[in-house]
Amino acid sequence: MTDNAPTRVAATPTEATGPAPDHLDGVDLESWGLGTNNATGLSNNKLGMWLFLGSDCLLFGALISTYLLMRHRGTGIGPEDVFDIPFTSVSSFVLLMSSMSMVFAVSAIARGDDQKLRLWLLVTSLLGGTFIAGQVYEFTSFYREGLGYTTNLFSSAFYSLTGFHGVHVTVGIIMLMSLFVLSLTGRLKQDRAETVEIVGLYWHFVDIVWVLIFTIVYLIP
Amino acid sequence: MAIVERPTTSEALELEAGPRHASPDDALGVFRRPQGDTGWRSWLFTVDHKRIGIMYGAAALFFFLVGGIEALIIRTQLAAPEQEIVSADLYNQLFTMHGVTMIFLVVMPIGAAFANFLVPLQIGARDVAFPRLNAFSFWCFLFGGLFFNSSWFLGGGAADGGWFAYAPNTSVIFSPSHGMDFYAIGLQITGIASLVGAINLIATILNMRAPGMTLMKMPVFTWMSLVTQFLLLFAMPVISVALFLLTFDRLFDANFFDVSAGADPLLWEHLFWIFGHPEVYIMILPAFGIVSETIPVFSRKPIFGYEFIVFSGAAIGFMGWGVWAHHMFASGIGPISVAAFAVSTMFIAVPTGVKILNWMATMWGGKLTFTTPMLFSIGLVTMFTIGGLSGVSHAVAPADTQQTDTYYIVAHFHYVLFGGALFGFVGGFYYWWPKAFGHMLREGLGKAHFWTMLLGFNLTFGPMHVLGLQGMPRRTHSYFDGYGFNVWNLVSTIGAFMIALSFLIFFWNIFVSRRDARKPEWVAPGPDPWDARSIEWMTASPAPTHNFDHVPVVTHRDEFWYRKYGETDDHRIVRIAAAEDVAQTGHRRDVHLPAPSYWPILLCASFPLIGWGLIFNLGIAFAGGALALLAIYGLAMEPADDPDGGHGHHDGHADHTPTDGSDAAASPTDGDADKETTLVD
Amino acid sequence: MTVTHEGTADAGYEAATDEARHEHHPSDAQYWKVGLALGLITLLEVGTYFIADPPYDHELAPLLIGSLIFMMVLKFVVIGAYFMHLKFDNRLFRNVFVAGLLLAVGVYLAVLTAFEFWTDRYEDGTYDQDSFLVEDAPAG
Secondary structure, eight states, X not given: OOTTOOOOOXXXXXXXXXXXXXXXXXXXXXXXXXXXXXXXXXXXXXXXXXXXXXXHHHHHHHHHHHHHHHTTTSOXXXXXXXXXXXXXXXXXXHHHHHHXXXXXXXXXXXXXXXXXXXXXXXXXXXXXXXXXXXXXXXXXXXXXXXXXXXXXXXXXXXXHHHHHHHHHHHHHHHHHHHHHHHXXXXXXXXXXHHXXXXXXXXXXXXXXXXXXXXXXXXXXX | OOOEESSOOHHHHHHHHSSOOOOTTTSOOSSOOOOOSOSHHHHHTOOOHHHHHHHHHHHHHHHHHHHHHHHHHHHHHHSSTTOOSSOHHHHHHHHHHHHHIIIIIIIHHHHHHHHHHHHHHHHTOSSOSSHHHHHHHHHHHHHHHHHHHTHHHHSSSOOOSTTTTOTTXXXXXXXXXXXXXXXXXXXXXXXXXXXXXXXXXXXXXXXXOOTTOOGGGSOHHHHHHHHHHHHHHHHHHHHHHHHHHHHHHHHHOOOTTOGGGTOOTHHHHHHHHHHHHHHHHHHHHXXXXXXXXXXXXXXXXXXXXXXXXXXXXXXXXXXXGGOGGGXXXXXXXXXXXXXXXXXXHHHHHHHHHHXXXXXXXXXXXXXXOOOHHHHHHHHHHHHHHHHHHHHHHHHSHHHHHHHTTBHHHHHHHHHHIIIIIIHHHHHHHHHHHHHHHSSOOOHHHHHHHHHHHHHHHHHHHHHHHHHHHHTOBSSOSOOOTTSSOHHHHHHHHHHHHHHHHHHHHHHHHHHHHHHHTTSTTOOOOOSOTTOOOSGGGGSOSSOOTTSOSSOOOOOSTTHHHHHHEEEOTTSOEEEOXXXXXXXXXXXXXXXXXXXXXXXXXXXXXXXXXXXXXHHHOHHHHHHHHHHHHHHHHHHHHSOSSXXXXXXXXXXXXXXXXXXXXHHHHHHHHHHHHHHHHHHTO | OOOBOOXXXXXXXXXXXXXXXXXXXXXXXXXXXXXXXXXXXXXXXXXXXXXXXXXXXXXXXXXXXXXXXXXXXXXXXXXXXXXXXTTTSOHHHHHHHHHHHHHHHHHHHHHHHHHHTXXXXXXXSOBOGGGGTOTTSOOO
16 A cells, blocks of 8 residues: 555444554563663663763853854953963873773773772772862962953853863762762662763763863964 | 563563662652652652643643733733833833743743653653653753743843843843843753753654654654754753853853953854754744644545655754854844855755645645644644745845844744744644543634634734834834834734633633533543544553553554554555554553652752852852752662552552662663753753 | 455564674773873874964964864774774764764854854954945945
């Protein structure tokens, strides 16, 4: 029957008693929708995180564009006057390494190695904390050099962009520490490895945003 | 994955001996976890997508009343020249609040209402992918809307910068009341709701389709919802950033839109319209989906060119990102930009035109029945076409510079938003009312509603074309006598009150239909009152909490129709089964559903506190933040499913096996997603 | 009368394939190598910065800026492909992320170029009067 065939309803219903119960060979319909037994075989949670990260690209894109537009428009202190490239390079490196330790945490829980999981979660949080501490130090020293949030266009845009990134890192650290505590209390076992993987995706995303910021904001002023 | 269907499989039995899982006692259970599905508490704490959809609809109709009263005051003020019923200042607040309310608190949430209610039913799922996040989205929208409207009482004047809030006109110097702060923070809150809802519904549509339902077998409404949710997913962060910049400017003296510091006000316009144009399609595509469902049913034909409908919808989604600057033709963006965006704007009329032709071809040669939903659907097709044509006239940039800021624009967007989106939505209300509430709305009153609304609508907005071409500026609180504006303004005001009358008929219809359904002689409409095509009609009316007794296996587009009708050897279409024989009874009692939760509403209640705190007193903001943090942890630590809870009358089993492993794993990540969106966005 | 009705089995059914679940992730040793490579690229980036010696009036400046952007994209892709498993995972994950990324790059580049190149504004902030078509208007 073609899709667009005109449908004329027969006046008398047939003796049909309705179709047999739905079944499909090889598919467990009773637990359909559970776990990965669904239309794509993918986890909802992981798909949800990836969708969120795709969305967050537009958030940081807008902030970076705002910064690029504003950095040379105002007057007063500019990027060249305050940036300390060696210092920022070190903190960029720290964040990059935290991404690597995060990967080790994910592979530790996949193996069921709780000791290593806690070790790498702690290392990742500490590296993230170091980065945030570096950012606080950087902001403080900029402020001492006379660059307040309201000083000029450059300062408003710079602090907003890096501040938003800093908030993302902080949220990531909170999530990592929560996982650490969950693992200590025995509530984060191998069967929940995906949870660590998803937090890891978030963490790596925060890292790649910094990869962009480091080059676009710091290295090409 | 939060939906456990019992009897459980061997997977759960294995886990019994496995690692200990979080039980509600481990969670931050201050109060006993809510249970049951009757009484008002069951609505506050529900995670059922159908109830959430109904609450979205009810809240949106409430805001529709608020925005409608604002519109009536505006029209009364403009009924005659040189009136002073409201001051110019109050008039600014009225048109701003009217616009924002209708767009963000009426049309978008009604789209969300239909998507929430229908998508899981149309794809054969038990619920959405993240039921508690779904509840979060709704409460977040409602509290955001209430927060925004609280500016009437707390803000020293409501928002007064227009719904587009062009900077620097919205800076503290030009808009000294707190109204625009409420605007910026309120829309931020509703934006979180939209973003979380988008993630939820996309995951639902991609992952939770019934076996056999490939993407190209999905009902058109589900397809249009998918496109809409992708647009929301990518558009909301853009307006978020714009609103953050505005908030920082207003509250913390940043310089983003301070022209004296060298800022470029075009930045706001770009960011706003990069969001704002996809927003237009976010509002109209759900209505397109609705009429793509109703027109085939009431033409007794399959939709003409399903692939064209779907791909033109997706094309609108893509192209919607390349036309935003046509809102800025008069802002000095330069001739190259203007030319480029004028051309892309003309192109985007093509996929929309494709849809119009598809609907007409569906009706062509069909056996039309003019029920109320069909009348409203035809209303959309005709009224939206008028609005679309005036839209194409804006794409001609030289003409647009004449039309900008006149009533011609007001006429255009009301024809597409009211004549398009709202006609479709009201038709959808009439069409799916039995599926939601188990009884039909009265047809006679429905037709009276349609004809008064159609007439009132055209009387209100038709004359605005003329007024606009005569040069009457929008957003101006009065006009002088003798410009030739008087007659058409009076007609427009009469039309506005006629629209009000039409909605009084609608609300009366809701009331009497409900009363009818309680009479002893009332006959239930059954699962399939319209002889419909898609599988949401394959379950009982009203849809039971668990949606389907058995997950249907889908083999066709219009699956339900193919179960009712077959084709003979000589190519005649005959009925092979009665709807009642095919439809499921909804009587199954052993389906284990996600348990209600009080954390979503508690979390959302913290957002207005944070908002008021940022504006008035940071202490309140910190209190709100603490509540938010507590609620996020509560939500994250709580298993999505309640192993100790009874599940109303839907669970006949007394004993309970432990929560499924994947289920327990679901909850922390649910919360994690919350954490980011609440703390960061 | 015979009534034809297709069976319930359908070729279009997207089964959850084993392939999708059996992602083989790199070993820890490979992660060390990837991390080392990323560190080296960062070192190169910083080195390039000091060779370029801002404010970039060097004659090789376009080349150096180009290589900085190239290294940035390289790091981005490596982290995404290996640390975020996009290279090994289901393509749907990659697609939703790349959709957002490309959309962001597209619209924001359009905005930035609209400010820089597409405008009729001169360097000094004045406008090209011809673009307003004001020849017939009385001179101001």
